[in-house]
Amino acid sequence: MNVQLTKNHKLFITLSLYALQGLSVSSLGVVWPDLRHTFGMPLEAVGTLITVSMVSHLLASFNNGRFLNRFSMGQMLFAGTLITTVGLWSMALAPTWLLLILASFISGWGAGILNPSLNTIAAEDKRPKLMHWLHAAFGIGASIGPLVITWLISMGFSWRTGYWLIGGIFAFTAVLFLATISQWQSTIKNAVAQSTNPKTAVTLRQALTRPIIWLSMLFFLLYTGMEVTVGQWSYSLFTEARNITPVQAGLWVSAFYGSMTAGRILWGWFNLTYASWKIHTSLLGVIIGAGLLWLNLGWTGEAAVVIIGLCASAVFPMMMSGTSRRVGEAFTTHTIGLQVAMASIGASIVPGLAGLVAGKWGLEVIGLFVLGTAVLLTFVHQWTEHAQTAPKKIAHTAKRAKKHAI
Incomplete structure (x- = not known):
């Protein structure tokens, strides 16, 4: 054939x-x-x-x-x-x-x-x-x-x-x-x-010796965990803590996934490329949405999941497509596999942790939990960017020092 x-x-x-x-x-x-x-x-x-x-x-x-x-x-x-x-x-x-x-x-x-x-x-x-x-x-x-x-x-x-x-x-x-x-x-x-x-x-063991790869893995663990937490716990939050009807709660959860899918189609249409400021802007939108989810100010407390979904939609694809830029081509295939693996772990661990927190302090803490995760995610991304640029700055400084010495 x-x-x-x-x-x-x-x-x-x-x-x-x-x-x-x-x-x-x-x-x-x-x-x-x-x-x-x-x-x-x-x-x-x-x-x-x-x-x-x-x-x-x-x-x-x-x-x-x-x-x-x-x-x-x-x-x-x-x-x-x-x-x-x-x-x-x-x-x-x-x-x-x-x-x-x-x-x-x-x-x-x-x-x-x-x-x-x-x-x-x-x-x-x-x-x-x-x-x-x-x-x-x-x-x-x-x-x-x-x-x-x-x-x-x-x-x-x-x-x-x-x-x-x-x-x-x-x-x-x-x-x-x-x-x-x-x-x-x-x-x-x-x-x-x-x-x-x-x-x-490059071997897997060599890849695991690079801090930038561990930071990328941590980012995907936290991001996927945050995304799945919103998807898994919003329905319980809306129906059990805020007395919203099951039908309305189901529609809001569907809107969360729908906004994320629509966002990814939209960003793909505009050919959105990886850039640090775009990740930070997206995460800022997620932080605003998580804040609204936590504060629960009228209808915005439920509509917040749509804001989170739309703003978060570009994060995973952009970070994944920027893998080679962050770690170098030689480490890319190993890193992508590790990122996917950590995303799976995050999808299991983080929502479970959110459940433990909600069991102790009530379902309304879910919004604060998502907010805290989004803020931590922003710091991890900034740390990742620093780890990526630091070796280049050191090499540039060494090159200039050598030039002046000559």
Whole structure:
């Protein structure tokens, strides 16, 4: 099979695959009631599935740079879609809870390969819009997933049908990547390979010795944790602490995700490139929104989530696309994998911490928690910028001193 892909074909495939990732992730919440009854599991057992999937996702993401040093981008995409297919179809077939957990681990591993690989493709692209649209596509997929699964279940199909369907789409993309495997190359990897000896390629251990990379990891942990905290806790805050009707609260939460997706489409349309002042401006908007969420001044207390979503929408894509600029091309593939892994950790730890704080001081503290996280995030970003520019300033000063000495 000889399939030739144009640049626009690759753009469409990349965005569609990331949307499919979002669709897959968001489906669990809808299938869980039927799934747990199939295996006779309690409500809280969903935490086991999520944890197992997250651990495998982290392991694969942490090793993304190592994998890309050994395999081509085409091989990574083929392997990621194939493994995800096996995991999803295994979930559809699983006769026991233990085998379902194993299938969840396999599916998470496939996602852990695809997520940083797709972000690497977007980071390498000369058009900044791709990174914004990539994450907008994930949001669109995450919105469509529950609708598709709900429709299937309402039509009388089993929850297993959903996994057969999503796995089938991943299987199709796996065949597509197999047919075009040589056409997917990492430009960063090629540039590094041409300028360095393959035997001396940067290792994960070397990457972890650089403070700038640790700061980038911390940034993504805090940012994703803050974003997920707003999404997970706003509904409870509005309904239980502010006596807003469930329908209205649901609309506000949907508006939060909608504003974030719309923002990423908008910023992509304007080809918003990475710049420190743009990150600071976006975070300032998030701080204002978080302040309004905390102060709860009339309707602005709820509309604040829309402000947060719109202002935060550009942060993740811009920071991810600016990875090479911050850490250098040689460390980019490792760093992207580490950032994706830390984002997953943040999505679990930070909302959990917010829950502990809310359990002790009440749900109204959620706004203050988000505000504090946004302020801390701003300081971490400033620290990251300082760590990036400090070596250049030292080198420039040394060069001037040497020139004057001569």
